[in-house]
Amino acid sequence: MHGIAKWLAIVASACCFVAQPSRADEGVTDRTILIGQSAALSGPAQELGSEMRQGALAYFGGINAQGGVNGRQIELRTLDDGYEPDRAAANTKKLINEERVFALLGYVGTPTSQAALPIFTEARVPFIGPFTGAQLLRDPFNRHIFNIRASYFDETEKIVEQLYAVGLKNIAVFYQNDAYGKAGLAGVERAMNKRNLKIAAAATVERNSTDVAAAVQALHAAKPDAVIQISAYKSCAALIKDMRKAGSATQFYNVSFVGSRALANELGSAGVGVVVSQVVPLPWSGTQPIVREYQAAMQKAGATDLSFTSLEGYIAAKVLVEGLRRAGKSPTRSGLITALESMQDLDLGGFVVNFSPKSHNGSTFTDLTIITQGGKFLH
Numbered sequence: 001m002h003g004i005a006k007w008l009a010i011v012a013s014a015c016c017f018v019a020q021p022s023r024a025d026e027g028v029t030d031r032t033i034l035i036g037q038s039a040a041l042s043g044p045a046q047e048l049g050s051e052m053r054q055g056a057l058a059y060f061g062g063i064n065a066q067g068g069v070n071g072r073q074i075e076l077r078t079l080d081d082g083y084e085p086d087r088a089a090a091n092t093k094k095l096i097n098e099e100r101v102f103a104l105l106g107y108v109g110t111p112t113s114q115a116a117l118p119i120f121t122e123a124r125v126p127f128i129g130p131f132t133g134a135q136l137l138r139d140p141f142n143r144h145i146f147n148i149r150a151s152y153f154d155e156t157e158k159i160v161e162q163l164y165a166v167g168l169k170n171i172a173v174f175y176q177n178d179a180y181g182k183a184g185l186a187g188v189e190r191a192m193n194k195r196n197l198k199i200a201a202a203a204t205v206e207r208n209s210t211d212v213a214a215a216v217q218a219l220h221a222a223k224p225d226a227v228i229q230i231s232a233y234k235s236c237a238a239l240i241k242d243m244r245k246a247g248s249a250t251q252f253y254n255v256s257f258v259g260s261r262a263l264a265n266e267l268g269s270a271g272v273g274v275v276v277s278q279v280v281p282l283p284w285s286g287t288q289p290i291v292r293e294y295q296a297a298m299q300k301a302g303a304t305d306l307s308f309t310s311l312e313g314y315i316a317a318k319v320l321v322e323g324l325r326r327a328g329k330s331p332t333r334s335g336l337i338t339a340l341e342s343m344q345d346l347d348l349g350g351f352v353v354n355f356s357p358k359s360h361n362g363s364t365f366t367d368l369t370i371i372t373q374g375g376k377f378l379h
Helices: 002-025 046-065 085-098 110-123 152-165 179-194 213-222 233-245 260-271 289-300 308-327 333-341
Strands: 032-039 073-080 103-105 171-176 202-205 226-230 251-254 275-278 367-371
Touching: 032 046, 032 085, 032 110, 046 073, 046 260, 046 289, 046 308, 073 085, 085 110, 103 308, 110 179, 152 179, 152 226, 152 275, 152 367, 171 179, 171 213, 171 233, 179 226, 202 213, 213 233, 226 233, 233 251, 233 260, 260 275, 260 308, 260 367, 289 308, 308 333
Parallel strands: 032 073, 032 103, 171 202, 171 226, 226 251, 251 275
Antiparallel strands: 275 367
């Protein structure tokens, strides 16, 4: 009996040892891979979250219809954070600890991503394709973060470069009073300092607010050639409308996070001439294969409104799926990270992503677009 008992103990111990790796594969079953997302689906920034999610779902829908990834269907579990950091932190804990997601995708915003950062880092969960260009997700290097889009430093450099080239040097900044706004402000300061320029005036707005009266007063008094805006579409639209009512002839420039389509819709006829920097190609163009593929997927999903944000969500989902394919039939989180790091100069169809073990910043692509009549965009 003693020998049998000893043998059973050894077998039990071996079974426990064999079972251990499954803890690293949470979110993966024989048939599904569960991906988590926290984004604004309500509140003043809700179009950003809805569009990011819509683009990802359009890509996953196509992949699932073809049998999924290595026989597994991709499921996206999205929780609404209203673009508020506390809610994003709570959502991240729930997604990791209760929903047991395999990876996180397409978070929307700098303050919300910042709130999630220590949580997913401690849990060692990959955080892929956030809709933000903030440096805090780039420096210091974090093995679990994969930025697909260009940074706010890249975007603001492009904007200031353009303004300087046409002789507009009296530049003011309107920014959201949080981590996102300050990240954009730092980018403008960096680009201005490079050209020995100083910001003419700066004014703030609170997150999820459209109270811009004080900002209008401060910026209008400075009579700037241009105002660079680092906020979301509701507050940026409010500032543009009120500045123009006050008689300002300044030009307005925005970074991509503003939500281009939402901004154009909010502004209506007042949007003509407003410039927005972009980190993905024009979603209405048929030039790049990735855009044509996106358009077809959106149509198949029944989504008629195309946007830069949903295209970014589509691209983020495509990168994740390529990583899952490369991770093999028994994907682990660590294996997914290694797989993503193997994507060097990966051409997704006119949009190139480049990761390595030392850099998780996939793209520096930036473009300037201008709103024209009817809320359309030209570049």
